[in-house]
Amino acid sequence: MMASSNKAFVRTRRRFIAGTAALSAGLVAAPFVRGAHAAGKLSLGFWDHWVPGANGATEKLVKEWAEKEKVEVQIDFITSQGNKLLLTSAAESQAQAGHDILALATWLPARYARQLVPVDDVMGPLIQQNGAVNATVEYLGKIGGHWIGIPATVGSQIKGPCSRIDYMKQYANIDVQAMYPAGSPPKAEAWTYDTFLKAAEACHKGGHPFGIGLGTTADNVDTAGAIFHGFGAMLVDDKGNITAKSDAVRQALDFYKKLMQFLPADVAAWDDASNNKFLVSGQGSMIMNPPSAWAVAKRDAPKVAEQLWTHGFAQGPKGRFAPFTPFFWSIWNFSKNIPAAKSLLAYLSSASASEQMVEASGGYDLPSFEKLTLFKVWAEAEPPKGTLFHYPNPYNHQVLSVAGAPAPHAIAERIYTQATQTQMAVRYFRGEAMEKTIAWAESELEGFMRN
Structure with missing residues (x-):
């Protein structure tokens, strides 16, 4: 594990083993970098991007938010190879412990709907700012009339x-x-x-x-x-x-x-x-x-x-x-810091943050909001x-x-x-x-x- 100099941000890469609640217990037990910060801690499980350097944009944005909000943050970039991200969600759901925020692909928000925090209060302002989302995102991310995930720029395609x-x-x-x-x-x-x-x-x-x-x-x-x-x-x-x-x-x-x-x-x-x-x-x-x-x-x-x-x-x-096929960022209902989790997801979903992620992925990643489809990276990509x-x-x-x-x-x-x-x-x-x-x-x- 590597700690940042201001001790507000921690980034980790770790190997995940499949299929048991011990997986989640291991994540919770991982040490944090301690600091005298008032706004608590967050543990984040993001998809490990296949594009070299793409994780860096997410990392940078999280660090900016963490420094501003005085929150200690730990990130795990979890590969989807070997279904490790899928297995992580299953293990955390069963154990009722793990990350505060976890990246969930396509069908998983509906599968875990009863264990996820509604985020209507975040999605409402985002739709006002960034425009409507497509019907597939709504079908997959709005369950029982409530948004239970924020459509993620990273990984959506x-x-x-x-x-x-x-x-x-x-x-x-x-x-x-x-x-x-x-x-x-x-x-x-x-x-x-x-x-x-x-x-x-x-x-x-x-x-x-x-x-x-x-x-x-x-x-x-x-x-x-x-x-x-x-x-x-x-x-x-x-x-x-x-x-x-x-x-x-x-x-x-x-x-x-x-x-x-x-x-x-x-x-x-x-x-x-x-x-x-x-x-x-x-x-x-x-x-x-x-x-x-x-x-x-x-x-x-x-x-x-x-x-x-x-x-x-x-x-x-x-x-x-x-x-x-969209990804979502969702908050488990066992999170100990739901307000901070919502604040971070709003920050990561701004037009500026989305554009940085898209650029880092070479144009692969897609925001789901209608006003975020004309970033220059897509117009300038070549050859x-x-x-x-x-x-x-x-x-x-x-x-x-x-x-x-x-x-x-x-x-x-x-x-x-x-x-x-x-x-x-x-x-x-x-x-x-x-x-x-x-x-x-x-x-x-x-x-x-x-x-």
Whole structure:
């Protein structure tokens, strides 16, 4: 552990072990740097960012706040690799001890809703200052009429298309830069699911197919969720009724069956690294991803990076949807310093703080507030100049969505984590009868409800 010279701030990195309440007990027992400060202490568990140096922005902001408010602060940056952040939340929830503030991904605020402090008094002023949040953030973070998490800038991401400029022009006759011009609103009226399929076929024939995975990990599931939403294809409605046997679901499955003809043969086995590698290797014409693949290409394959353009997704019969997976900062109800925790989260959610975090992540991180989508880092990112301008959805050109919605959270989380939609698509593509695939999904959904 390293202590700052003013003894108001402590930063730690530690190795976490999985699965027991002893994990949380170990965190609580960790020593603090002592100081004569009036406003108490806070222990923070943040996601350990994959971008080198990105944690530093969070660290700097927390230190600024701690010095001003005279609070002793300890930070743990907890990796999501090996599900360590997930296991930390489970252990702390069970032990009723651990961090005051913990970063919770996507479904976890709903899972732990009864153990989290409502933060309506923080979110109200933030929305007034920074604009409304998207409906997916509200669905995931506002439970029973109360906000139980602050949408975090760090880790939140849109997984939209990242295309090869040259391949899309050469094989599909699509100019993605003209369709999504840097600094200007999209001109994407013709960018529909039909156009998407034709482009996928053309790039496949050209030897550089789209890299759209259909495995059971998050990147694959997120894409499937957006495609299903584009057809209005819900598996379970917001009342908990199973709605898988619908024309909309049939249309989504037919779409996937057509698309999979033009994808690499092994996409059903892809994980979250597969699409990145496929694009960075120079093979792919398009993947669905945040700017992580572009950032790796910029470092390892600069000639590939020069040809990459991040933009909006195609429009389906029921609208244009893009996968969005937010992180939240939540306060446990066993925290001993809830006022200080709320004060810190308000500070970290200001426009200035959010911009510093976005810049430190190279444009990867996304604030969820509508007024915070035009930071200069996205306009100035290169190569090529402006490649990330449309990444944060600056013109609300598409609806930000999450797979499994609008089902009740406990069911939607199972749809997401069990990859029900991608499994349906693969089963149908491999020759299973449409109605048998839907019957399988209904059986799965009934099981989710029983359990």
